[in-house]
Amino acid sequence: MLKTLVLARRELAAYFFSPVAYVIGALFLSGSAAVFFFGLSPLGIPIFEPVLASGATASLRPLFEAMAAIMVFAAPLLTMRLMSEEFRSGTIETLMTAPVTDAQVVLGKFLGVMGFYAALLAGTTVLLAVMAVYSQPDLGVAASGYIGMLLLGAAFLAVGLFASTLTEYQIVAVIVGVAMLSAFALLTQFLMTHLGEPWNLLAARLSALDYFRSFARGTLDTRGLAFFLTTAALFLFLSIKTLESRRWR
Numbered sequence: 001m002l003k004t005l006v007l008a009r010r011e012l013a014a015y016f017f018s019p020v021a022y023v024i025g026a027l028f029l030s031g032s033a034a035v036f037f038f039g040l041s042p043l044g045i046p047i048f049e050p051v052l053a054s055g056a057t058a059s060l061r062p063l064f065e066a067m068a069a070i071m072v073f074a075a076p077l078l079t080m081r082l083m084s085e086e087f088r089s090g091t092i093e094t095l096m097t098a099p100v101t102d103a104q105v106v107l108g109k110f111l112g113v114m115g116f117y118a119a120l121l122a123g124t125t126v127l128l129a130v131m132a133v134y135s136q137p138d139l140g141v142a143a144s145g146y147i148g149m150l151l152l153g154a155a156f157l158a159v160g161l162f163a164s165t166l167t168e169y170q171i172v173a174v175i176v177g178v179a180m181l182s183a184f185a186l187l188t189q190f191l192m193t194h195l196g197e198p199w200n201l202l203a204a205r206l207s208a209l210d211y212f213r214s215f216a217r218g219t220l221d222t223r224g225l226a227f228f229l230t231t232a233a234l235f236l237f238l239s240i241k242t243l244e245s246r247r248w249r
Contacts, residue, residue, distance in 0.1 A: 003099075003100050003104050004104045004107045004108045004111065006108070007100070007104065007105060007107075008107075008109075008110075008112045009112070010108075010112070011111075011113065011115075012112040012115040015113070015115075015116040018081075024074060024077045025116075025123075027074070028070055028071075028120055029124065031066070032063060032066065032067050032070065035062060035063060035066035036063050036131075059141075060131070060138075060145055060216075061141075061145075061217060063127065063145075064148065064216040065209070065212070068148075068149065068152055068185075068209055068212050068216075069185070069209070071153060071156050071181075072156070072178065072181045072182055075156035075157050075160040076160040076163060076173065076174045076175075076178050076181065077174060078113055078116065079113055079157055079160030079173070079177065080160070080164055080170040080173040080174045081170055082160075082161055083109070083164040083239075084164045084167055084168050084172075085170065087167070087168035088170075092246070096243075096246075102243045102244050103240050105243065106236055107236065110158060110161055110236060113157050114157060118150070138218065141216075144215050145215055147220065148212050148216060148224070149215075151225060152212050152215075152228055154229070155208065155229075155232045155235075156181055156208075157232075158232040158233075158234075158235035158236050158239070159181055159184070159235050160173075160177040163176040163177035165242040165243055181208075184207070184208045211223065211224035
């Protein structure tokens with residue numbers, strides 16, 4: 001466990017010294033702030049209502065749902081370098097001959113990116129403070145939403161980490177990660193709407209955003225908890241097995 005934490009601390013420090021990580025973080029925070037103040041209505045179609053809309057009930061739900069959607073693209077960008085850079089630079093050989101297991105390497109990198117992601121989420125609490133100035137936000141809903149964001153982030157970052165173990169090219173890792181998360185989040189939403197039973201019910205069981213909406217509404221859904229934790233565990237396991245397979249190449 002100590003070796004895992006040492007690797008996690010190294011990865012977390014690397015994020016805070018990486019200009020790319022700051023750019024990704026700035027895009028995540030600015031996108032969240034834009035939805036908070038202005039909403040999102042491409043071509044006049046309201047997808048996310050602004051949180052502080054004049055004459056409307058102030059609710060954090062649009063903000064949380066927008067942040068969840070942003071993570072479809074942000075998670076692969078945050079994880080693209082975790083293993084791909086090790087493969088490209090050749091430092092993976094040194095890492096694999098060090099006295100650490102593949103599981104420790106994967107878990108250490110995962111905890112490192114989770115630490116940076118948690119810092120990004122902490123930055124969005126400024127929006128909660130702004131909301132408190134003009135209204136009375138439900139702290140229970142806020143707590144539930146942030147718990148949901150941590151769970152969703154764990155699942156999405158695990159998927160992104162797995163994509164990073166598949167290639168030495170970071171852009172390919174991003175494309176694969178976005179494609180996989182789009183299937184989990186966006187494609188399932190489309191299938192739920194346009195398919196009849198039982199296929200729409202199956203799509204609902206695989207929809208990450210559908211599970212997340214319960215947390216955004218202030219409900220701690222045990223089904224969502226199980227879905228996100230199981231997804232994170234599955235893709236961390238696949239990452240470990242993919243890394244192990246490289247020893248035999």
